[in-house]
Amino acid sequence: MSADPTPFRKLMESDGQSEAAIRAFESAYGQLTSGQATKIPENGIRPASNLPELDALKASSELSAEDAAALLDATVVIKLNGGLGTGMGLEKAKSLLPVRSGSSFLDLIAKQILHLRERHAKPLRFLLMSSFATRDDTAEALAPYSDLGTAEALQFIQSRIPKIDAASLAPAFCEEQPDLGWCPPGHGDLYPSLLGSGHLDQLLEAGVRYAFVSNSDNLGATLDLNLLHYFAKSDKSFVMEVTRRTAADRKGGHVAMDKETGNFLLRESAQCAEEDMDTFQDIDRHRYFNTNNLWLRLDLIKEALDAHGGLLPLPIIKNMKNLNPRDKATPEVVQLEVAMGAAIGTLENTGAIEVNRTRFAPVKTTEDLFALRSDAYVVTDDYRLELHADRRSIPPNIVLESARYKLVDQLDLCLPNELPSLLGCDRLEITGPVEFASGVILRGQVKFENANSERAMIAPGTYENSIVTL
Numbered sequence: 001m002s003a004d005p006t007p008f009r010k011l012m013e014s015d016g017q018s019e020a021a022i023r024a025f026e027s028a029y030g031q032l033t034s035g036q037a038t039k040i041p042e043n044g045i046r047p048a049s050n051l052p053e054l055d056a057l058k059a060s061s062e063l064s065a066e067d068a069a070a071l072l073d074a075t076v077v078i079k080l081n082g083g084l085g086t087g088m089g090l091e092k093a094k095s096l097l098p099v100r101s102g103s104s105f106l107d108l109i110a111k112q113i114l115h116l117r118e119r120h121a122k123p124l125r126f127l128l129m130s131s132f133a134t135r136d137d138t139a140e141a142l143a144p145y146s147d148l149g150t151a152e153a154l155q156f157i158q159s160r161i162p163k164i165d166a167a168s169l170a171p172a173f174c175e176e177q178p179d180l181g182w183c184p185p186g187h188g189d190l191y192p193s194l195l196g197s198g199h200l201d202q203l204l205e206a207g208v209r210y211a212f213v214s215n216s217d218n219l220g221a222t223l224d225l226n227l228l229h230y231f232a233k234s235d236k237s238f239v240m241e242v243t244r245r246t247a248a249d250r251k252g253g254h255v256a257m258d259k260e261t262g263n264f265l266l267r268e269s270a271q272c273a274e275e276d277m278d279t280f281q282d283i284d285r286h287r288y289f290n291t292n293n294l295w296l297r298l299d300l301i302k303e304a305l306d307a308h309g310g311l312l313p314l315p316i317i318k319n320m321k322n323l324n325p326r327d328k329a330t331p332e333v334v335q336l337e338v339a340m341g342a343a344i345g346t347l348e349n350t351g352a353i354e355v356n357r358t359r360f361a362p363v364k365t366t367e368d369l370f371a372l373r374s375d376a377y378v379v380t381d382d383y384r385l386e387l388h389a390d391r392r393s394i395p396p397n398i399v400l401e402s403a404r405y406k407l408v409d410q411l412d413l414c415l416p417n418e419l420p421s422l423l424g425c426d427r428l429e430i431t432g433p434v435e436f437a438s439g440v441i442l443r444g445q446v447k448f449e450n451a452n453s454e455r456a457m458i459a460p461g462t463y464e465n466s467i468v469t470l
Contacts, residue, residue, distance in 0.1 A: 018196025188338030
């Protein structure tokens with residue numbers, strides 16, 4: 001079995017990947033081939049506790065206009081924009097998916113940045129980390145927002161890495177479809193892409209020390225001056241925003257403490273052994289969920305990159321796939337991924353801060369999209385999308401039959417009219433083909449069942465704590 005990284009280096013060089021991206025892949029490949037453990041056992045960690053809270057900071061923060069201006073001058077907002085949302089059947093940038101009244105994620109993000117610039121009379125710096133697959137569509141969508149800057153100046157492109165043949169550990173290859181041999185490296189690619197694109201050095205030369213990074217599908221994540229002030233005063237290299245886990249977050253990554261080092265770490269589901277899965281999903285034990293809203297000290301990130309030869313040695317996430325994900329008969333491959341939040345356990349002097357659910361409204365599934373488009377969420381005056389105050393920071397738990405509602409097109413067939421009210425709904429479950437009429441109100445726990453193949457209409461009215469057979 002080969003463990004030679006040379007063919008991968010040659011492949012990435014011929015593809016035009018940066019030296020920083022190549023070294024990051026070589027580090028991940030070395031972890032894989034050395035047999036280094038990719039799991040984080042429960043007996044090696046303890047739950048995180050007693051974290052500082054944003055709400056307490058807001059009560060005591062007194063930031064002058066001059067201090068705010070200085071901090072904004074030294075800050076850049078970065079949105080991760082590389083995803084296609086293929087899991088929901090999308091073929092364009094996920095950020096272009098309509099969310100409210102025809103506005104996409106990207107529309108609302110652009111309006112958020114322009115609003116901040118107008119409010120503070122400062123040209124707040126803004127960047128998108130796009131991918132080869134999302135770059136062109138994003139550039140076209142940004143055209144109406146010329147005040148933001150040119151699409152070329154606003155985007156830097158994340159790398160792509162080779163898939164690894166599981167049997168030989170050599171590069172996987174598909175002669176008929178060469179692109180099938182490549183995969184995204186995860187959002188941990190932020191660090192080598194910032195470095196390899198030249199943006200990190202450019203920002204530092206311009207006096208920018210702080211970066212706020214978040215996902216483009218999280219419209220609750222905007223620049224918060226109290227958080228920025230806290231982060232600047234903390235002198236930490238990295239701070240992660242976390243929020244309390246709910247039933248909807250059981251499968252998401254959580255923060256914990258390494259028993260041996262006492263440092264923070266991030267554990268994703270793919271890094272959890274099967275025998276530890278029950279404790280991984282115990283939201284009372286591991287209470288804090290990674291929102292992927294991160295605060296970075298760019299000068300300290302640069303020091304860490306330089307100290308490790310131009311990369312951050314992040315732990316790998318090993319994903320087993322087929323070379324062609326749509327064809328189980330194709331060879332099995334390894335796709336290596338790193339999470340940008342894992343830097344909480346790699347960098348020195350890191351921290352975490354608890355925020356409420358208003359700063360976390362992501363869309364990973366059609367279930368999330370259903371909730372986000374409903375009245376359970378509101379669009380604020382500064383173009384954030386956050387849970388309605390009556391929800392008390394708890395989103396509705398939506399469970400849709402995967403075979404019928406996994407794709408956005410399938411969800412749209414279910415919701416051609418006014419969306420049902422979910423403001424008072426704790427849990428909604430749907431099995432079988434249904435269509436909501438306008439004027440449906442859901443409260444408490446409601447389940448709709450249709451055992452027939454024909455789509456059944458859910459009539460207007462209020463449904464509360466009931467199982468409805470159609």
